[in-house]
Amino acid sequence: MFSYVYLSTLREFLSLRRLAIWLIAILGVAALGFAWLRLSGKLGTELGYGTLMGIMGFRLMALVAAVFSTAVIAGEVEQKTIVYLVTRPILRPILLSARSLAAISTIAVIGVVMVLALGLMNFGVQAFKTPMVWRDVLVVILGAMAYGGLFLFISMLLNRAFLFCLLFAFGWETFVPQMPGDLYYASILSHMQALTLHPEGSYPSTALSNLGSSASEGVAVIPAWASVTTLLAIFVVAVGLSAVWFQQSEYVPREDAE
Amino acid sequence: MASPIADLSYRSYDGPLNPPSARWWVIAKVHTLKAFRNRFYWLFVGLSGWYYLVILTVIFIMQMVSSNATDLASGAGVTGSSEIVRQIQFIDRFLWKNQFLHGFSFGQLTYLIIALLVGAGAVANDNRANALLVYLSKPCTKLDYVVGKFFGVWIPLVTAMAVPSLVFFLYGMMSYRQHGFALYAGAFPAVLGAMAMAAALHTSILLGISSLMKQGRIAGILYGALYMITNIFTVMILVFWLQAVPGSRRELGSSVVVDRNPFLQPAFYSSIDGLNIGMAKSLLNVDGGNAFGMPPDPLTVVPAPNGFAVFWIMSAICAFWLYIFWRRVRAVEVVN
Amino acid sequence: MSRWFGLVIGLNDVSAHIGPGITALLGQNGAGKTTMIRMITGQIRPTTGRIKIFDEEPFANPNVFRRLGYCPEIDQFYEWMTGRVFVEHMARLSGFGKEEAQDRAQRMLQVVGMEARCDKKIAGYSKGMRQRIKLAQAMLHDPSIILLDEPLNGLDPVGRHEFMQVVAGLAERGKCIIISSHILSEVEQLTQSIFLLHRGRLLATGDLTTIRSLIDKHPHRIRIETPEPQRVASLMLTLDNVLSLDLDRDGAVDLEVKNAESFYPAVADLVLQHDLKIYGLASPDNNLESVFQYLVGA
Structure with a gap:
């Protein structure tokens, strides 16, 4: 049953109807990145690639995660189709874990495509021989798990979860890594950046960073094992709590769906 | 006696046909009140003013420090302490006009979220529920519907943008007049103008997308994605601006000049929030800088764009999406 | 059992036993019919009291769902699917293998008269076709209990007649069928056993003629x-x-x-x-x- 739910959900999420917009976005991002790297003279450099991943790749992935994680259950509730799922002879935790795994797989697939697109655009075919690119593939998979799990949990707790996920992905994740002290530990993006092999200076700071440590300074000090453990822990805890929540909560089609 | 086949009892109301003179307002009011009753709306309105809250807290703390330092210095009779005190007369370094710009700029993400909250389902939900049929069966024209929906989203949005700035303005006029705040009192109406344009841009695009959908959630996701992808582009341009082209910095007497690609400045404003910020810079007649009271660095700020150009671009985008919205408003399928 | 929604009472101190055959769950809008059906189908829990189906609590209980079919009132579907794919998908979620699911879906689509039109996308279906598809997904796993929430809404006279024949056939096979409706004349043709709710309270339960005779x-x-x-x-x-x-x-x-x-x-x-x-x-x-x-x- 798990495999059927997983595969059918994956088929739905990876349908061209849903993927088209993301493929166009990736192509657009890659084209813009190419133009930018050409203009700045950083084309083919690790710094150029690292900067692109930092300011575009990881952000786009967070957006993808917000969209697909909220489709796991919150989307079904809003479409009112949840009723077909929760009245079938299948344990709710199995249903939730299979669907969330499908969402995370989708986020990871889109993330990996993006990494490869940016890698190819920057390094050409040499991208396949660049350890930094392959490391980013792993980082994106871990990030997909962490973002996917966290956004899933947010969507279990709150109505209009997409709005809160956006706030997290582009508000929290922008400002928290740049706040003074050790606050960057509380950001998924910091842990992802800490795991990459991007050269120093890849994550340029903005006005906020003047208040305290800059993102690149902060993430540099997080050990890799700590980041991997944190990202996996976020995934396991968030999906586990979501499963418990889903098992205990009542889900009926909402009349105020928007 | 009328034939039963031609019975027009559907429109048989024979009292005085006296609808409200501004029928669009009926629709706009419903949406506006619905938004105002939503607690999340006010939560995000509060969040959108976070920059003002931070800056007022920073000013308060720095004033306390300054006051204590003055007392200590005069008590101890330390000579030369006036220089130290002057150094920490933080508030006198403030460019008040810029604070309105930063308050508006740092609130952009929350404005997006409020726009999604208020407007994503505005037309999509009507499409799903066939509510257009109900609206247009009343003495209400297509124009009433479009205008009503527009203001139903625009009013809550512009209110959300204006409330924190208004609070900051009133607080500033009461507390910081002696520190130069009153000199920039005109900044408030200027930033209100920018907010009106920004709200119109959000509203038009959102209504256009919403009219193409049958689910508010999908409309919200599409607009959110469009906004964020264009925003990522602006961030990328900003990074390029900050890092500048290698070798482009050169000393010119006592100052430093950076040669930048001429496309960089307009490119920075080529996103939804870029246009909004560009309009605010133009109307406030500032380039930015001095965020959080930091000393302004002209090399790190992107100069204001041409205000007229931004106005016409924003107007054209609004017109395009409102046209799509207009085209999508169809009450019933006519069966021949 | 009772069920509150905040300060609103959805169902107030209702106690009943429903056995095989067709039972009509009657009441005006807001009487508590859907609340009761949602409790029976394990979507929500009673606030007080208990509900048992085959001696088990139905809330989130797959054992109960294996023997229970539910045709919801809502008109929402996975619009991009065809009717056949939707019914097959529901069959797979009910635990059937691929061939078995296809087989059952085919049979059910025949039963509800959707065989010829089931390969079109649901987005293009009329209200009546949607009702039939919902009915098909409710019956495909041959459940012992079938709950039909306002199933006659949107069906044309021919569709209603066909639907009633299907339901009557199921009842003859010993199924327990609960049909909610607010139109007495509709369900009168199907059953004499009614369950009458009003503002969340049980007004009457039992044989319609007995209740009618009181009115007489x-x-x-x-x-x-x-x-x-x-x-x-x-x-x-x-x-x-x-x-x-x-x-x-x-x-x-x-x-x-x-x-x-x-x-x-x-x-x-x-x-x-x-x-x-x-x-x-x-x-x-x-x-x-x-x-x-x-x-x-x-």
Whole structure:
């Protein structure tokens, strides 16, 4: 049953109807990145690639995660189709874990495509021989798990979860890594950046960073094992709590769906 | 006696046909009140003013420090302490006009979220529920519907943008007049103008997308994605601006000049929030800088764009999406 | 059992046992029908009390769902799927293998009369076609209990007739079928067993004729539309059932009668014997609202 739910959900999420917009976005991002790297003279450099991943790749992935994680259950509730799922002879935790795994797989697939697109655009075919690119593939998979799990949990707790996920992905994740002290530990993006092999200076700071440590300074000090453990822990805890929540909560089609 | 086949009892109301003179307002009011009753709306309105809250807290703390330092210095009779005190007369370094710009700029993400909250389902939900049929069966024209929906989203949005700035303005006029705040009192109406344009841009695009959908959630996701992808582009341009082209910095007497690609400045404003910020810079007649009271660095700020150009671009985008919205408003399928 | 939604009581102290056969769950909008169905189908829990299906609590219980089919009131689907794919998908979620799911979906689509149209996308389906698809997904795993929430909404007369035949066939096979509706005449054709809710409270449960007979102790209002009202009125006065009679300005005859069941055959006899012209004969008391009024007022 798990495999059927997983595969059918994956088929739905990876349908061209849903993927088209993301493929166009990736192509657009890659084209813009190419133009930018050409203009700045950083084309083919690790710094150029690292900067692109930092300011575009990881952000786009967070957006993808917000969209697909909220489709796991919150989307079904809003479409009112949840009723077909929760009245079938299948344990709710199995249903939730299979669907969330499908969402995370989708986020990871889109993330990996993006990494490869940016890698190819920057390094050409040499991208396949660049350890930094392959490391980013792993980082994106871990990030997909962490973002996917966290956004899933947010969507279990709150109505209009997409709005809160956006706030997290582009508000929290922008400002928290740049706040003074050790606050960057509380950001998924910091842990992802800490795991990459991007050269120093890849994550340029903005006005906020003047208040305290800059993102690149902060993430540099997080050990890799700590980041991997944190990202996996976020995934396991968030999906586990979501499963418990889903098992205990009542889900009926909402009349105020928007 | 009328034939039963031609019975027009559907429109048989024979009292005085006296609808409200501004029928669009009926629709706009419903949406506006619905938004105002939503607690999340006010939560995000509060969040959108976070920059003002931070800056007022920073000013308060720095004033306390300054006051204590003055007392200590005069008590101890330390000579030369006036220089130290002057150094920490933080508030006198403030460019008040810029604070309105930063308050508006740092609130952009929350404005997006409020726009999604208020407007994503505005037309999509009507499409799903066939509510257009109900609206247009009343003495209400297509124009009433479009205008009503527009203001139903625009009013809550512009209110959300204006409330924190208004609070900051009133607080500033009461507390910081002696520190130069009153000199920039005109900044408030200027930033209100920018907010009106920004709200119109959000509203038009959102209504256009919403009219193409049958689910508010999908409309919200599409607009959110469009906004964020264009925003990522602006961030990328900003990074390029900050890092500048290698070798482009050169000393010119006592100052430093950076040669930048001429496309960089307009490119920075080529996103939804870029246009909004560009309009605010133009109307406030500032380039930015001095965020959080930091000393302004002209090399790190992107100069204001041409205000007229931004106005016409924003107007054209609004017109395009409102046209799509207009085209999508169809009450019933006519069966021949 | 009872169920609160905040300060609103959805279902108030309802206690009942529902066995095999067709049971009509009746009530006006907001009476608590959907709340009750959602509790039976394990979507929500009772606030107080317990609900048992095959000796198990239904909330999020796959053991119960294996033997329970549910046709919801909502009109939402995965619009991009075809009817066949949707029903097959539901079959797979019910635990059937691929071939078995395809087989069952095919059979059910035949049963609900959607065989020819099931390969089109649901987005293009009419209301009636959607109802049929919902019915198919509810029956495909051959459940012992089938809950149908307002299943006749949107069905045309032919569709209603076909649907009723399907349901009657299922009942004959010993299934327990619960149909919710607010239109008494619809379900009257299917069952005599009713479960009457009003504002969250159970008003009456049991055999319809027994409940009706209680109403029959009170005068029934009947309106006869005829071009010859005075002649009809004088003939009606010859019947023992008629308690009062009134000629209204539109030329109709308004009657109050007792024992309505014996009155109708007597009227038929009179019409035939005296060649009366009758345009219409209706009883405003024969609807659910009147039953409510009587029971609430009692």
